[in-house]
Amino acid sequence: MLYEVVHSVVPPVAKVVWRPRVTGLERVPSTGPVILASNHLSFIDSVVIPIVVPRKVVFLAKSDYFDSPGVKGALSKAWFEGLGMLPVDRDDTKAAIASLDTALEVLGRGEAFGIYPEGTRSRDGRLYRGRTGVGHLALTAGCPVVPVGLTGTQDIQPVGSRLPRLASVSVTFGEPLRFEGRFDGVPAGRARREITDEIMAAIGALTGQEPAGVYNERPVDA
Known part of the structure; x- marks a missing residue:
């Protein structure tokens, strides 16, 4: 119910404010399990994709957003739940395994x-x-x-900024990739x-970003 309420308000307003350029939306299946794998430039990415x-x-999303105390914490929890996000404790050594199990549950529901x-947002654009x-996930969920x-999402809320800004944003969806049967015996x-x-x-073909060639490590204070 909360999701329906938030999504009846947020996407129309956000689209008017930021006017994101969207390409290839028809490539996202309208039903059934699907993984949307994106590059990561900003915290706001997890809002931009769901609204388009x-x-x-x-x-x-990190569990801190869901369990903060007081009125501000309650509003934060309602906001993130309304966007369809689920909490994960990123400081738990078993969090990576738990997050994959959660993802498979989501995909199992269709x-x-x-x-x-990349694991965490790119701070240098690569x-x-x-x-x-x-x-x-692709192999297990099939x-x-x-x-x-x-x-452009990095310009909506640059690292260290408290409030979102106006920026030119593009979201491009590529052709679905299928791996069923391609790696049998591998x-x-x-x-x-x-x-x-x-x-x-x-993803790189869609964004034109320079490949870093290494893993991106999460900053200690992120």
Whole structure:
């Protein structure tokens, strides 16, 4: 119910304010499980993608947004739940495994799951190497992966800014990638790596970002 209320208000307002340029939206399946794998430039990415996709897209967000005390904490929890986000404790050593299990539950319900294979946002604009969780999800769920290319979102809420700003934003959806049957007999670790690299190459083709060639590490204070 909360999701329906928030999405009846936020997307129309956001589209009027930021007027995002959207390309390839028809490539997102209207029903059934699908993974939306995107580059990551800003905290606001997890708001931009859901407001342009006509179906619910579930993202994971750090648990701090859901369990802060007081009225501000309650409003924060309502906001993130209203956007369809689920909490994950990023400081838990088992969080990575738990987040994959949560993603598989979402996909098992036939929903869309959004993921940033880079793991954390790029602070220098380069496209970092993808972590293989997305490859694991694609193999295990057996569903299509739609690459997503975001540009300009880093200017909506630059690192360190408290309030969003007006900026030119583009969201491009690529052709769905399917991996069913393509990696039969391939060792699981190698299959996950090759799938992830293919997904990241597709994202890079949409954004034109310079490949960093290394993993992006989350800052201590992020």
